[in-house]
Amino acid sequence: MPEGFRYSRRVAATEAELLDALRAGDEAAFAALVREYHPSLVRVARMYVSSPATAEEVAQETWLGVLNGLDRFEGRSSLKTWIFRILANIAKTRAVRDGRTLPFSALEDPARVPEPAVGADRFLDSEHPRWPGHWAVRPEPWPDDALLAAETRERLAEAIEALPATQRAVITLRDVEGWSSDEVRNALDLSETNQRVLLHRARSKVRAALESYLEPA
């Protein structure tokens, strides 16, 4: 189970206490919150802005926004959702100022542009008399020891880094951080379908990258 998942549940369970602690000026509580969400804030910000340095600035600015709004926060959404909404607003403003196209407005409906999970050359022709659309080159099981090697993990990280920004954000929040699909949809302002399409494409590409590493043709 990913680390972020357990932590998120713990934060959610004690959110009222956390808010009380923050409002009372508890620095340890604030530091814990920053450690929990700051890396994800930077990653989500990177979908909107061009450089890692700008993403870091946007994430830091988000915390100032959080502090400014904290006394007015009524808990109608979760604290996490609220923080990521603040981030999205700041990041969008920054992207517009820097003359960048917003990722999701440019790609409103990812489902409209097909992107196969597996290359067409891996399958038999749809006109094949006996096995239309069946595997021509079947995937082979991966050896456990190779799968768990440190180098495989590096390839995996590289494959995620190479994804388009929106896909990278979705797979990172869902599969690295262990967020629920609803949390990701709220933070990234995505429809349920688009969240799943982006997640599917990201996972499919990462699987393919692992395959080409683990079972070289």
Next chain:
Amino acid sequence: MTVEFEQLSCRELVELVTDYLEGALAAEEHERVDRHLAVCRGCHTYVEQFRQTIELTGRLRVEDVSPEAELVLLDAFRAWHAA
């Protein structure tokens, strides 16, 4: 066996894997995938690899907050609380 494959090709199945694992398929569609997986070694392996990919992704270490950023933010927090 041939009948099952005709209902859902491997090429179609690989596009349904996330929906399948997320429980987002209609019951009938979900069963179609199950029936296909029961008889197709290639797709069975594919779904297993997909699961392994998700599992392995979940073990990637998340980077820490830089000490500089944390100091800046804690300063901001103190200033906010003092105000």
